[in-house]
Amino acid sequence: xxxxxxxxxxxxxxxxxxxxxxxxxxxxxxxxxxxxxxxxxxxxxxxxxxxxxxxxxxxxxxxxxxxxxxxxxxxxxxxxxxxxxxxxxxxxxxxxxxxxxxxxxxxxxxxxxxxxxxxxxxxxxxxxxxxxxxxxxxxxxxxxxxxxxxxxxxxxxxxxxxxxxxxxxxxxxxxxxxxxxxxxxxxxxxxxxxxxxxxxxxxxxxxxxxxxxxxxxxxxxxxxxxxxxxxxxxxxxxxxxxxxxxxxxxxxxxxxxxxxxxxxxxxxxxxxxxxxxxxxxxxxxxxxxxxxxxxxxxxxxxxxxxxxxxxxxxxxxxxxxxxxxxxxxxxxxxxxxxxxxxxxxxxxxxxxxxxxxxxxxxxxxxxxxxxxxxxxxxxxxxxxxxxxxxxxxxxxxxxxxxxxxxxxxxxxxxxxxxxxxxxxxxxxxxxxxxxxxxxxxxxxxxxxxxxxxxxxxxxxxxxxxxxxxxxxxxxxxxxxxxxxxxxxxxxxxxxxxxxxxxxxxxxxxxxxxxxxxxxxxxxxxxxxxxxxxxxxxxxxxxxxxxxxxxxxxxxxxxxxxxxxxxxxxxxxx
Numbered sequence: 001x002x003x004x005x006x007x008x009x010x011x012x013x014x015x016x017x018x019x020x021x022x023x024x025x026x027x028x029x030x031x032x033x034x035x036x037x038x039x040x041x042x043x044x045x046x047x048x049x050x051x052x053x054x055x056x057x058x059x060x061x062x063x064x065x066x067x068x069x070x071x072x073x074x075x076x077x078x079x080x081x082x083x084x085x086x087x088x089x090x091x092x093x094x095x096x097x098x099x100x101x102x103x104x105x106x107x108x109x110x111x112x113x114x115x116x117x118x119x120x121x122x123x124x125x126x127x128x129x130x131x132x133x134x135x136x137x138x139x140x141x142x143x144x145x146x147x148x149x150x151x152x153x154x155x156x157x158x159x160x161x162x163x164x165x166x167x168x169x170x171x172x173x174x175x176x177x178x179x180x181x182x183x184x185x186x187x188x189x190x191x192x193x194x195x196x197x198x199x200x201x202x203x204x205x206x207x208x209x210x211x212x213x214x215x216x217x218x219x220x221x222x223x224x225x226x227x228x229x230x231x232x233x234x235x236x237x238x239x240x241x242x243x244x245x246x247x248x249x250x251x252x253x254x255x256x257x258x259x260x261x262x263x264x265x266x267x268x269x270x271x272x273x274x275x276x277x278x279x280x281x282x283x284x285x286x287x288x289x290x291x292x293x294x295x296x297x298x299x300x301x302x303x304x305x306x307x308x309x310x311x312x313x314x315x316x317x318x319x320x321x322x323x324x325x326x327x328x329x330x331x332x333x334x335x336x337x338x339x340x341x342x343x344x345x346x347x348x349x350x351x352x353x354x355x356x357x358x359x360x361x362x363x364x365x366x367x368x369x370x371x372x373x374x375x376x377x378x379x380x381x382x383x384x385x386x387x388x389x390x391x392x393x394x395x396x397x398x399x400x401x402x403x404x405x406x407x408x409x410x411x412x413x414x415x416x417x418x419x420x421x422x423x424x425x426x427x428x429x430x431x432x433x434x435x436x437x438x439x440x441x442x443x444x445x446x447x448x449x450x451x452x453x454x455x456x457x458x459x460x461x462x463x464x465x466x467x468x469x470x471x472x473x474x475x476x477x478x479x480x481x482x483x484x485x486x487x488x489x490x491x492x493x494x495x496x497x498x499x500x501x502x503x504x505x506x507x508x509x510x511x512x513x514x515x516x517x518x519x520x521x522x523x524x525x526x527x528x529x530x531x532x533x534x535x536x537x538x539x540x541x542x543x544x545x546x547x548x549x550x551x552x553x554x555x556x557x558x559x560x561x562x563x564x565x566x567x568x569x570x571x572x573x
Contacts, residue, residue: 006065006119013057014124016050018131021266023047029259061120069112077108080295086303100298101185102178107295110288117288121281125274132271140256140264144243148268151239155275158235162228163283169221170287174294176217180210189453236272243268305369305390313392316381318346319477319508321367326376328362336362338531339376342524349509351519353552354528360512361402364482367510369393380478398476402483402512404467406455411440412447414455414466418473426473433503434469436462472503479509516553525549 023046030040081104129152137145187194187203194203247264250256322343329335336359344350352360365371366378369385378385385393398418406414415427422430427447431437439462443449455463471479481500497518513519520539527535527548535547542549 002064002068003119006061006068009057009061009064010120010124011127013054013061014127014131016054016057017270018128018135018267020047020050020054021263021270023050024266025257025259025263027259028262029257032258065116065119069115072115073108073111076111076295077104080104080107080298083299083301083303087301102181103291103294103298106174106291110291110295113284114288114292117281117285121274121277122285125281128271128274132267135267136264140247140250140260143246144264147239147242147246148271151235151242152271152275155232155235155239158231159228159282162224162231163286166221166224166228166283167286167290169217169224170283171290172217173214173221174291176210176214180207180214183207183210191456236275240268240272305372307389308387311387311389312383314380314383314385314388314396315392316383318381319396320344320346320379320381321478321508321510322379323363323366324377324379326366326378327374328359328366328371329374330371335374336531337366340528340531340533341376342526342533342536344508344510345523346508347506348523349504349511349521351511351513351522351525352528353513353516353519353525353549356514357530358528359531360528361482363510364399364401364480364512367480368397368399396476397478397480398471398474399480399482400464400467400471404455404463406451406458406463406466408453409451410445410448411443411451411458411466414451415447415469415473418470419475422473427469430469430473433472434465436465436469439465468500477507479504479507480512481509482512483514516549516556527552 023043027040027043027047030043084100129149133145133149133152136148183203183206187207194200243264244261247256247261251258251261320343323340326337326340327335328337340359340363342350352363354360362371366373367385369378369390372386380388380393380396407417412424412427415430416422418430419426424447428437431440440446440449449457451457451463451466455466458466501521511519511522519525522539524536525539525542526533527542529548535542535545535549537545543553544550
């Protein structure tokens, strides 16, 4: 309905716009033909009212249509944002965030541009061309109409040809712009790494290379724009001179009045002014469609991990977790997991240890169903996780990851993220269990303290404790600790281990660890090497077996003893 009313006001504005020159003609004729030179008051007032009415109708059109364009922009932006969150982890690992954000930004902005220009510039201009040509034909004859229509036709043809030729420069500009933005964001996100390696100049050069390439394409775009504008001006000027020459001859020959001469001139100027924007409008619409296409390409990317049409919510009687003959590979030439099988009974704790690259963290990604297994199955209770909804699955699992990334917000917000509906008291209780409440209370702003980009204002240990508190607040049935205490000192690690032990009581728990001292109390320990389980058993059993686990334990104990002695020596000095 808003579009309909907007188009009605648009039509009224155009009718008034075409009628205004007739009032102008009447005023001129009244002044030039009257012997007494009587002031045409009524005509002048009518002329003023028509001008005000024209602007009023235009503003009413924009006011009514604003909600349509803004709502469209919001709806599609939200759809794109939602779709990106539904895409697989593989998609996001391959994508560059800076370039992706620019695609969304330009695409959503283009929606309003295309809608506004199509409805309020291109359609009205075409309508005005038809009206003016018909009036000129009816009042002045076919020659006037033919020259006007021919000028407009030549102008439009020239504009489309040159603008299409220029499109490649604008596309290239966009590519260079996205590239520069990606480099800038990536560099700023990795600020500390840049400083560690004193690579500021290297980053400046990388960024400047993209800016320089953008500059080259921008200069090409501007030069071709100037060529377009000169050509358009020449065509309009040629048509205007031809019409005015004919009209002036009519006045000299007493066929037309001075008012007719003014009428023709005014109508053509009113026609050519919006027509003069046609190149810009067409270019912007064309560019808007390109930007929208880039965004819609994202919407057309299929989510690799999808819920089945008949997927049910995960709600088993027993929260056991079983990996049954699981094989997995990211790429066809590199298999990560090979026939991995184990079961964690409900309420029990299983630990997985092994060297880096053995596939430990991949198990966590598969359990969360960021990827689907290549073969085999993962079962919770009696349900294959591929048969249940992803939302219910992930609601049931809490994770403390090895690399904790926090939102650029307050500490309270980051803990609250575990369960947004939780009360402030629940947040404080979770912080207490994670042994971070005393640290937070010591801060001037307490829970309102900002953690900075990716949590860089906090130490590694503090970030990890916030992550632990967040998971505690989530209150999941299954817990997953992926190197959960790797960034903590020995004293803090013991404190948090005690908290984690309390939290994981009666919960099914999977611990992925490199530091073996954190898994000695697990009900069962698996040793994973090159994607294969090579040993399994309790801590005591594996030590007695004298295999891979025992060797790892020995190395870590020696390293701990060396660290302790070194600390004692430094304290003495």
